[in-house]
Amino acid sequence: MFRGERRAKILDLLDQYGRVEVDDLASRFGVGMDSIRKDLQALAKEGKCNRVYGGATRIGEKDEPPSPQPARSATQSAVPQMPSVPLSAEDAGRLAVAKRAYLEIHDGDSIFLDISRTNTFLADLIARGDKQVIVTTNMIEVLQKLSNLKHVTALGTGGYLNVQLNGFVGDTTISMLEPLLFSKAFIGASGVNLDLAAVTCNNIDSGSVKERVIHNASYKFLLADARKFQVKGLFRFASLKDFSAVVTDSKDPAVLDSLRRMGIPTYRALPL
Structure with a gap:
């Protein structure tokens, strides 16, 4: 996949989920995390995303400060909740x-x-x-x-x-x-x-x-x-x-x- 194609797909993911993570993108596209960081920096410079710690957010999306309750990402909230029952490892x-x-x-x-x-x-x-x-x-x-x-x-x-x-x-x-x-x-x-x-x-x-x-x-x-x-x-x-x-x-x-x-x-x- 060419760099331009990868960046276009990153923007699609941002549009869908509101936030992306460097390590997840590196795994998804099969490239190093440094390459993803450069992609996000370039997109942020073009005004297409907000660069935040560990990833990027969609323009207009705020990076939430840490809170006692772990915040659910847009990605996680898209998944139906399952009953809380004990599971084996x-x-x-x-x-x-x-x-x-x-x-x-x-x-x-x-x-x-x-x-x-x-x-x-x-x-x-x-x-x-x-x-x-x-x-x-x-x-x-x-x-x-x-x-x-x-x-x-x-x-x-x-x-x-x-x-x-x-x-x-x-x-x-x-x-x-x-x-x-x-x-x-x-x-x-x-x-x-x-x-x-x-x-x-x-x-x-x-x-x-x-x-x-x-x-x-x-x-x-x-x-x-x-x-x-x-x-x-x-x-x-x-x-x-x-x-x-x-x-x-x-x-x-x-x-x-x-x-x-x-x-x-x-x-x-x-x-x-």
Whole structure:
């Protein structure tokens, strides 16, 4: 991406959310934070944004002073509130990833949610939100969460029901998916092997469905909580470079640097 294109996209994000952060932009565009700082300085000099500590705000937007209650950013407020219930560390990571993924969904999208624990959280957010979308899924739990909602058209793939996975897989499912096109697909994984740039799962039939969906989607988002970078699944169903972006809560510099070196846009998960 050329510098001018990146700056135009930064302005789009400012217009949408009111504020942007240097580290989030660096991860999103796969460049260093110094490059983003120069972008923001140039845009501020042109009178297109306000430069503030850690990022920039939209013209006319005030940078709020610190307060005892942590202020919610415009980005966070765009995400539906979830009930405050105790979560395991793993599920907290999945929810954080799902919240960031939700921001990539817009009215009119036709999306696919595959068999993934993270996608059950994303389905909860879609159900609680008001975005008018079509959701196709091969996961029973996701289908149950999104059925009978006015703002969601929920479609199940059908096919062979794998009780252990709680979803549809196999040749029939793939045949049903073949003619369907999606604007966005949100894909889970059992593990991510950074050395091989391999995205893996533990069920070959599920992996075949994921592979078909990736082929049929315009934008593909890999949902990978931090734990996934420490796990290697049995079957490789995609390369990291097959994805438009990785959504993760990982704070490991080695992981983030590896993704950046590969040129994979990385969207950092929202804090809970």
